[in-house]
Amino acid sequence: MRVLAIGECMAELAPSDTDGDFRLGFAGDTFNTAWYLARCAPDVQVSYLTAVGDDPISQNMLTFMSDSGIDSRFAQVSGGKTVGLYLISLDHGERSFSYWRGQSAAKTLADNPAALGDAMARSDIIYYSGITLAILAPEGRATLLGALRKARAAGKTIAFDPNLRPKLWASDSEMTQAIMQGAAVSDIVLPSYEDEAEWFNDTSPQATAERYLAAGAMTVVVKNGVGPVSYADGEFRGDVAVTPVERPVDTTAAGDSFNAGFFARHAAGDNIVDAIAHACALSRAVVQRRGALVAVDPACLSRTTAT
16 A cells, blocks of 8 residues: 655654753654654555755755655755744643744645656555645645546545645635635545634534535544544444543644554555544544654554444
């Protein structure tokens, strides 16, 4: 199984576990999923498509990807640019972000349609997010969505996390329209109910699932914080209970790691309920550590099933 994640990996400044200083790392929503998937599913080939600069920190990022078991051959190099930077602030486990991404090369990741098509042709599952769409100019966004539509028609599985971030969009209407365009070219959609309720006025997680099914998705898994995960898959509808963490340390990559756990078991052929249970176990382990990319107990990466 070959999984291609598409998006922006950024330099991350995160509070350390001990002295309150900040440490430099690399992270980003779709990249976080790729990083955890490479650990959850060593038999899966994980690749990352992005664009980076030609400066030392960009090279360090590519080295980090390779050292993490992620194939970086689809990362394009954009001369004269660099990578984006963000800083995490924490308050009782909840995070806020400050961003510096004006010169981010990742904004050009869809500028080469031939490269997009080649990378997708060499993959089985293609994963992207609302943030991937948000950082692109309208022309690049249209190019990416067109490539995804063609890949889906060719039999590839397209997976999408709406990951609604209104500050990245020119307007709320542009955001909601683009998100629904993304859903229309996707087989699997992995939304978070809190965001969906705010921006689409959904009255329940089940309503979120049905809206994305109506847009063209085949499978929808709705994350809902400590609430049950709702799913709709063909004729099947249901909920999977979540065991909450009493005192989360950092929820930065909660949804990203959930997606990785889901993809790991989906690729292995698990049913949707067991795939969700495994995803919940991984996410639960991740939020008990600081930072987006954290080491977790190997027991959390083993096969987990619903009870």
